[in-house]
Amino acid sequence: MQSDLLLIQQLQQGNAKALSSLYDKYSGALYGVILRICKDEALAQDVLQETFMKIWKNADKYYPDKGKFYTWSYRIARNTALNELRATSKLIQTEDLGVYKDTTATEENPIDTRKLNGSIQQLEEHHQKALDLVYFKGLTHREAHQEMGVPLGTFKSYIQQALRKLRDIYQVEMILIIGFLIEWML
Amino acid sequence: MDAMMEKKEILESGILERYLLGDVSEMEQLQVERYLQDTEIRNHYRQLEIDFEKLAMENAIAPPTKVKNSIMAQISAETEPPKNERLNRSGLKSYLAIAAALALLFGVSSFWLYMKLNSTETQLELVRSQNEVINEELEDLVKNYDAVINDYQIISDPNTVKLIMTGNEKSPNASAISYVNHIHKTVYLNATELPELPKDRDYQLWADVEGEMINMGIIPEGTALFAMNYIDHAESFNITIEPAGGSDHPTVEQLISNVYLN
Numbered sequence: 001m002q003s004d005l006l007l008i009q010q011l012q013q014g015n016a017k018a019l020s021s022l023y024d025k026y027s028g029a030l031y032g033v034i035l036r037i038c039k040d041e042a043l044a045q046d047v048l049q050e051t052f053m054k055i056w057k058n059a060d061k062y063y064p065d066k067g068k069f070y071t072w073s074y075r076i077a078r079n080t081a082l083n084e085l086r087a088t089s090k091l092i093q094t095e096d097l098g099v100y101k102d103t104t105a106t107e108e109n110p111i112d113t114r115k116l117n118g119s120i121q122q123l124e125e126h127h128q129k130a131l132d133l134v135y136f137k138g139l140t141h142r143e144a145h146q147e148m149g150v151p152l153g154t155f156k157s158y159i160q161q162a163l164r165k166l167r168d169i170y171q172v173e174m175i176l177i178i179g180f181l182i183e184w185m186l
Numbered sequence: 187m188d189a190m191m192e193k194k195e196i197l198e199s200g201i202l203e204r205y206l207l208g209d210v211s212e213m214e215q216l217q218v219e220r221y222l223q224d225t226e227i228r229n230h231y232r233q234l235e236i237d238f239e240k241l242a243m244e245n246a247i248a249p250p251t252k253v254k255n256s257i258m259a260q261i262s263a264e265t266e267p268p269k270n271e272r273l274n275r276s277g278l279k280s281y282l283a284i285a286a287a288l289a290l291l292f293g294v295s296s297f298w299l300y301m302k303l304n305s306t307e308t309q310l311e312l313v314r315s316q317n318e319v320i321n322e323e324l325e326d327l328v329k330n331y332d333a334v335i336n337d338y339q340i341i342s343d344p345n346t347v348k349l350i351m352t353g354n355e356k357s358p359n360a361s362a363i364s365y366v367n368h369i370h371k372t373v374y375l376n377a378t379e380l381p382e383l384p385k386d387r388d389y390q391l392w393a394d395v396e397g398e399m400i401n402m403g404i405i406p407e408g409t410a411l412f413a414m415n416y417i418d419h420a421e422s423f424n425i426t427i428e429p430a431g432g433s434d435h436p437t438v439e440q441l442i443s444n445v446y447l448n
Contacts, residue, residue: 006280016261017277023254028246029239035247045253052257066219067206067231070239075208118244135241140209141200156200163203166237 004069011059019056026070027052030077037081037138047084051077078138119169127162130155196221202231206238337411345369349445351425357381357442362405364391364414364423366447371416373423377405383427390428392436393420394444404432422446 010018030051035044054076062072116136120128126148133144145155196202204210205218222228340346346367353360363376380389391402391414402414405425424444426436 006283010280016258019261020254020258021277023257027254028248029242031249032242032245032247036245045249048249049253049257049260053260056257056261066222068235068239070242071206071235074238074242078208116245118241120241120244131241134203134207134209135238136245140207141204156203159200159203160198163234163237166241167233170237170240 005064008059008062008064008069011056012062019052022055022069023052026073029070030073033074033136033138034077034081036132036136037078038085043084043088044081047077047081050084051080054080082138119166119173122169123162123165127158127165130158131162131166134159193224193226196227197230202227202234206231206234340365340367340372340374340411343367343370347447349423349447351423351443351445353443354441356440357427360425360442362425362443364445365411366416371418373402373414373416374411375405375409375414376411377407377409380405380407380425382407386430387427388430388432389442390426390432390436392424392426393417394422394424395419396421399424399436401432401434404428420447 004022007018007021011022027048031044031048034047034051035041038044038047051073055073058076062069066072116128116132120131123131129148130144133139133147134141137144139147141152141155141159145152148155148158150158201210201214201218202221205215210218222231341348346365349364349366351360351362351364359381361379365374365376366372375391377389383389389405389407391405392399393402394400395417396419400417400420402417402423405414406412422444424436425442426438427440427442428437
């Protein structure tokens, strides 16, 4: 996206306003992922802040020709969250993710991160689950196929089928949007 | 992880998906970055990224504002104040750049439409003038056609008598055809085969009625079928050469052809 490139250029020149704009644009998406990995709002907020501080400090290590800004910042967010989680879980002496779920549920206004929104809901159950594990829970493919109890090869094909179906859904949406735009312009 | 891996194998191996997530070893990362030199693979990867981002946007959760405040405070502590002024301007600049890009887009597209309109108008003008020429030609054709049909009707009328007039020794190459219709009382003359005369001379046609030569008119040279005066009770038709403009009485010595009507 052209406007992104401009913002990123400014970010790399140390422009705080650019970081603010990029935060406005991407913090929601990143927080959605971080919260689903951490399952703890206070921790997730710390991770989000740390993520953007890393984005700010390492902006010159992002190369737009290698991929999208979101992908790059997602990797930072995922790694930060997983590291944070590992550090915390050592303190609590448990690796059972279910325990976190229970602790968040006791908070005042827990956000339900178990449910995913949008186009992914149109996918079959196991496809949703596969995407959820790697995209939103931060699991590696190896961890995820064990979590789902299917062979790694099967899991990979789940991911690919899910992405292909998602592609079809987005394409239909895009055609509808273009249709509306043309109608609106007329 | 063979370097010779087929494109299809690469696309189906799931390594691009893992690369996107950051779920690859350093070795694999370098490998994927080499794969991405290929346009088809790069396009596939870009599409994965786009869909991945959409998926994330659809599942975005707004973080509390205190996180942003805390980040911005932390940053402004590191940054010097004079930078801010420059930031604002670059923000404005990006809007100006977008506006300029849009303006340019509209400019280019309207220029294109204008050129298109111009060329269409030129083509229309061309078609119009061609149409005019064709119309004129058609009019001429219709006129010719009417004339031909008219001539044909005169000649093909069953009451028309065709008389061939051949030149005598004075003008042995001369010949003419007269078409007489006693019902409609018309005489037409085909004079295409009469030799050309000097400018001060004309051919004239006469009817012999009981020994008297009566003027049937001057014969225009070269006409295919020309109406002459019909004279009742004519016994013969005679062609003489007269001074230009014709005479009241025929110059008998200059008679070059005659034909009897019976």
